[in-house]
């Protein structure tokens with residue numbers, strides 16, 4: 001099992017240095033042509049290079065302050081490769097090996113680390129955030145304009161290909177951290193009724209989450225599998241042992257001929273219900289939450305099983321899809 005690396009220099013966003021008015025006077029004439037040049041050529045660059053010239057980079061001077069190792073992490077990010085295996089066609093669940101490198105995983109945790117707070121869930125329709133006993137982890141948002149986060153999201157967008165429209169955004173990616181005894185009970189990532197995003201002028205946009213990626217970023221734990229009790233796999237798929245250490249099948253808690261570690265000796269062609277993905281740093285699970293009409297698929301109900309020892313950190317990446325407007329006074 002790949003172990004995460006520790007102790008790397010952080011790419012966490014640098015705080016802005018304070019400059020006096022004089023400095024600004026000198027800096028402005030220099031900055032303006034760069035900004036003008038940036039806006040005039042940005043659209044001519046390949047998409048992956050456009051982010052290097054985005055205004056957020058200029059404003060926060062992240063490029064200028066990046067250490068050589070962070071710079072090379074970012075460069076490697078845009079040429080990173082991964083492999084995929086379909087776990088289930090219907091509903092669609094895809095396993096992604098090496099979706100992030102171990103170094104990227106550790107850096108993503110570094111970026112979010114200062115912002116961890118107790119996790120909550122957001123209620124359908126109202127969008128109100130509430131704490132619930134079924135979700136005991138901590139969560140941290142990842143800023144979408146951070147260069148590494150931007151790169152990882154462009155990787156996710158490339159994966160989605162034509163299934164995500166250019167004007168459909170990602171939600172803010174979310175880190176989740178579990179310590180011993182922490183878990184997230186069965187839930188779906190979609191809302192049964194679309195959420196209303198208020199525009200402050202009496203209108204609301206209906207929104208939901210068509211797809212989910214859950215990426216394991218730190219696997220120094222026992223327990224903590226991501227469990228889909230209703231996803232079925234063919235016995236022949238798991239019988240040859242190639243999933244060993246990555247995915248187990250059968251219901252959690254034994255009984256019914258299942259058992260906790262029921263991925264060996266499964267007869268070919270026999271459908272097995274329930275899959276559990278072991279946390280492995282860098283690997284990810286992708287699934288489709290909504291059908292073409294925006295209806296949620298209950299078969300994608302899932303849980304983050306209790307972490308027994310150590311620490312698990314994951315990252316949620318959710319796309320957003322809009323389903324028209326409503327009046328919302």
Ligand SMILES: O=C(O)CCC(=O)C(=O)O
Nearest residue numbers: 176184225226303304316
């Ligand atoms: O922790 C996990 O394994 C799954 C987390 C999850 O499903 C979520 O945060 O929505």
Ligand SMILES: [Fe+2]
Nearest residue numbers: 187188189302
């Ligand atoms: Fe989830």
